[in-house]
Amino acid sequence: MENVLLKIKNINKQYGDKKVVSGESFDVLEGDILGFIGPNGAGKSTSINMMTTILSPDSGEIYFQGKEIEKQENVYKRALGVVPQDLAIYEDLNAYDNVKFFCSLYNFKGQELKQKVKEALEFVGLWDRRKELPSKFSGGMKRRLNIACAIAHNPKLLIMDEPTVGIDPQSRNNILETIKTLNKRGTTVIYTSHYMEEIDTLCNRIVLIDKGTILEDLDKEAYKNKYKNLGCKTLEDIFLKLTGTDLRDMEG
Numbered sequence: 001m002e003n004v005l006l007k008i009k010n011i012n013k014q015y016g017d018k019k020v021v022s023g024e025s026f027d028v029l030e031g032d033i034l035g036f037i038g039p040n041g042a043g044k045s046t047s048i049n050m051m052t053t054i055l056s057p058d059s060g061e062i063y064f065q066g067k068e069i070e071k072q073e074n075v076y077k078r079a080l081g082v083v084p085q086d087l088a089i090y091e092d093l094n095a096y097d098n099v100k101f102f103c104s105l106y107n108f109k110g111q112e113l114k115q116k117v118k119e120a121l122e123f124v125g126l127w128d129r130r131k132e133l134p135s136k137f138s139g140g141m142k143r144r145l146n147i148a149c150a151i152a153h154n155p156k157l158l159i160m161d162e163p164t165v166g167i168d169p170q171s172r173n174n175i176l177e178t179i180k181t182l183n184k185r186g187t188t189v190i191y192t193s194h195y196m197e198e199i200d201t202l203c204n205r206i207v208l209i210d211k212g213t214i215l216e217d218l219d220k221e222a223y224k225n226k227y228k229n230l231g232c233k234t235l236e237d238i239f240l241k242l243t244g245t246d247l248r249d250m251e252g
Contacts, residue, residue: 006157083160095121
C-alpha cells in the first residue's frame with residue numbers, strides 16, 4: 001500500500017475578492033518526486049507558502065503523515081526542507097558557517113552538527129570550498145550551497161521552488177543528479193519549474209494547476225498516454241493545451 005506523506009485537502013486562499021487557491025487537493029506519496037507546475041500567477045507560490053507554513057489556508061487542511069500540520073508544527077518543520085527560488089544564504093558567512101547556521105536551527109549541536117555540515121557540503125560538492133564566501137561563488141555554486149543548507153538536517157520532505165533558475169547547463173545537470181540521489185536515499189521531493197525537460201527527467205508524478213485550481217494530477221506516463229491522441233507530443237504541448245500558455249513565452 002502506498003504511504004501518503006503529505007495530504008493537501010481542499011485548501012483555499014483568498015485576498016480580498018481574488019481567489020488565489022480554490023479547493024486544491026492532492027497527495028504526495030513517500031518516494032515521489034512530484035512536479036508542481038503551472039503558469040505564472042497560477043497559485044503555485046501561495047500553495048507552497050501554505051505547505052511550508054508561511055501562510056495558513058483560509059479553509060481546508062494539510063496533513064503530514066496523517067496528522068494536521070498545525071497540530072504538530074515543530075515535528076513537521078523538522079521533517080521539512082525548503083529550497084526557495086530566491087537564494088536564502090548569507091553572503092558574509094562562509095559556506096561552512098552558512099550550513100552550520102541553518103542546521104543548528106534544528107537543535108543539532110557539537111560533533112553531530114559538524115558531521116551534518118560536512119556531509120551536506122560533501123554531498124553538493126562544496127566541501128573543498130567551505131571556507132570561501134558565497135560572493136566568490138558562481139550562480140550554480142550558490143544554488144548548491146542553498147541546497148546544502150536545506151538538506152543538512154536530513155528532511156523527509158524537500159520542497160524545491162525553481163532551484164535551477166539562471167544557472168548554466170552544467171550546474172543544472174549537477175543539481176538534477178543531486179535531487180535524484182537524495183530521492184534514492186529516501187527524501188520525497190516537491191519540485192516546481194518552468195523547464196519541462198527537468199520535470200520530464202525528474203518527476204514520476206505531475207500536478208498541474210492554473211487559476212488556483214488543479215487541472216490534472218497524473219503519473220508522468222499517464223499524461224503522455226492521455227494526451228498523445230490529441231496531438232500532444234511533449235509535456236510542453238500538454239501544458240499549452242491545458243493552460244493556453246506557451247512556455248517559450250515564460251521567463252525563469
